Every structure is written in structure tokens, then in C-alpha cells.
Amino acid sequence: MKRSERIVAMTHHFKENPRKLISLPYFVDSFQAAKSSVSEDIDIIDEMFQSLGIGRIETTAGASGGVRYIPDFNHDQGRQFIDRLIHVLEDPNRILPGGYVYMSDILGDYNYIRETGKVFGAAFKDVDLDYIVTVATKGIPLAYAVAEVLNVPVVIIRRDPKVTEGSTVSINYVSGSSRKIQTMALAKRSIQEESNVLLIDDFMKAGGTIKGMENLMQEFNATVKGIAVLAEAEDEDEERRVEDYVSLLKIQEVNERSGAIKVIPGNYFNS
Numbered sequence: 001m002k003r004s005e006r007i008v009a010m011t012h013h014f015k016e017n018p019r020k021l022i023s024l025p026y027f028v029d030s031f032q033a034a035k036s037s038v039s040e041d042i043d044i045i046d047e048m049f050q051s052l053g054i055g056r057i058e059t060t061a062g063a064s065g066g067v068r069y070i071p072d073f074n075h076d077q078g079r080q081f082i083d084r085l086i087h088v089l090e091d092p093n094r095i096l097p098g099g100y101v102y103m104s105d106i107l108g109d110y111n112y113i114r115e116t117g118k119v120f121g122a123a124f125k126d127v128d129l130d131y132i133v134t135v136a137t138k139g140i141p142l143a144y145a146v147a148e149v150l151n152v153p154v155v156i157i158r159r160d161p162k163v164t165e166g167s168t169v170s171i172n173y174v175s176g177s178s179r180k181i182q183t184m185a186l187a188k189r190s191i192q193e194e195s196n197v198l199l200i201d202d203f204m205k206a207g208g209t210i211k212g213m214e215n216l217m218q219e220f221n222a223t224v225k226g227i228a229v230l231a232e233a234e235d236e237d238e239e240r241r242v243e244d245y246v247s248l249l250k251i252q253e254v255n256e257r258s259g260a261i262k263v264i265p266g267n268y269f270n271s
């Protein structure tokens with residue numbers, strides 16, 4: 001197999017298996033190529049990935065070593081994506097009663113979801129995770145988009161325990177967005193004890209939902225390694241219950257009467 005053909009095949013394999021350790025003998029055997037040739041191929045791919053801003057190839061030495069594609073996303077491209085999203089969101093017709101913003105079309109458009117997954121994937125690319133955890137319903141597409149980039153399974157917390165889930169652990173919480181006591185339930189068998197998890201949701205207002213997710217993770221002795229929300233909004237009459245989170249958008253002002261809506265980049269772009 002010629003170098004150019006090997007590089008196409010290896011690039012495809014890396015993109016299909018993000019963050020997975022791949023031994024050099026795997027490539028040597030697959031392409032019947034010398035180890036030195038494969039190493040040079042990998043250097044070329046690594047250099048091109050980095051120049052495109054889509055990640056790097058991490059090498060682990062030793063007998064159980066190998067190479068791993070760590071996805072990344074060019075920060076400027078991420079910012080350009082968010083600026084496009086802000087332009088789409090700053091539409092008075094999106095204002096809903098109670099100062100909410102209609103975003104379901106965004107969550108239904110895979111192009112937006114895929115880009116969001118790449119930005120969050122870059123934000124948490126080096127974090128060791130066992131699960132990406134979200135809560136039904138609107139957080140689900142985001143969770144799968146990030147799961148695809150980080151190669152991590154998704155766990156969905158439900159609001160209504162179902163017999164099809166087996167025995168469940170549940171907690172009560174107050175979602176500032178609906179100001180009512182709600183229940184979150186998660187099947188006992190869905191998360192191993194002592195797991196590392198990333199919490200993700202589409203929207204955070206008072207933070208009660210995320211706080212509920214954190215409390216539920218404590219029931220599994222899981223460690224929350226990160227919290228990601230696509231959009232956050234100020235909740236003027238409730239102090240934020242959640243501090244350490246990453247947001248891509250911040251809904252700064254929503255005024256039903258005047259139709260004013262102001263959206264700015266989230267804290268991910270503050271650094």
C-alpha cells in the first residue's frame with residue numbers, strides 16, 4: 001500500500017476512533033508496512049491535524065503503548081460558530097413567556113449540534129471520562145454530539161421512572177425554570193460506582209437542574225469532572241446554585257414587553 005493510501009486509511013481510522021489507544025503493530029499488520037514507515041505516516045497526520053486545528057496524535061511509549069487521536073477544535077472557528085448562533089438567536093420572535101428563548105430548532109439542526117459537540121469536545125478533550133450524563137429532553141442531542149467527539153457513552157436521567165429501566169435511584173430538585181419540585185431518576189445499573197462524568201444540558205437558568213444532576217451523581221459516588229451548558233441565563237431573583245461550569249452562550253437580556261433580546265458568548269470564550 002502506498003504512503004498516500006496508508007495516510008488516508010489511518011486518518012479515517014483515527015477519526016472513527018477518537019481518544020482510543022491504537023497499537024503501532026495494528027497499523028503495521030493492517031498495512032503490511034514497516035514500523036518506521038507507519039511512524040512517519042503518523043507524524044505527517046499529526047502535523048496536518050495540528051495545522052488544521054482539529055487535534056493531535058498523542059503517543060504513549062512502552063509495550064502497552066500506542067497512539068491516540070485527541071480531537072480539538074480551532075478556538076477561532078468555535079467563536080465564529082457561536083457568533084453565527086448569536087445572530088440566529090437574537091430574534092424577538094424567539095422570546096417566550098417567562099423570559100425564555102425558543103431554541104428547539106437549534107437543537108433539531110444537526111449542523112449546530114455537531115459544531116457544539118466539537119467545541120465542548122475541545123473543552124474537555126483531555127478529561128478522563130466514563131460517561132456523559134444529561135437529563136431528558138433537550139440535553140439529549142448535545143450529549144450525543146459530545147459523546148461522538150470524546151468517544152464516551154451517554155447516560156440519560158429521566159424525570160419519570162419507568163418499569164423498563166429496572167430499579168432506579170431518584171432525587172427531588174427545584175428547577176428555577178419551572179419553579180416546581182421535580183424528580184430525577186436514573187437506573188441503578190446505568191453508572192458504575194466511582195465513575196468520572198461530564199454533565200451536559202442545553203440551558204441553565206437558576207441551576208436547579210444541574211444541581212439536581214450533581215446530587216444524583218453523589219448517589220453513585222460519581223465524580224463530576226465538568227459541567228457544560230449550551231446557554232446560560234441570568235436568574236435575577238435567584239442566585240446561581242452552580243459555579244464551575246462551561247457555557248457557550250449567555251442570554252444577557254430578554255424583555256417580553258420591548259422585544260429586546262441580547263445574547264453574548266458564554267464563559268468558554270472568556271479565557
Ligand SMILES: O=P(O)(O)OC[C@H]1C[C@H](OP(=O)(O)OP(=O)(O)O)[C@H](O)[C@@H]1O
Binds near residue numbers: 201202203
Ligand atoms: O437551570 P434551571 O432553572 O433548572 O432550568 C434549566 C432546565 C429547564 C429546561 O428543561 P425543561 O424545558 O424543563 O425540560 P426539557 O429539557 O425536557 O424540555 C432546560 O432544558 C434545563 O434542563
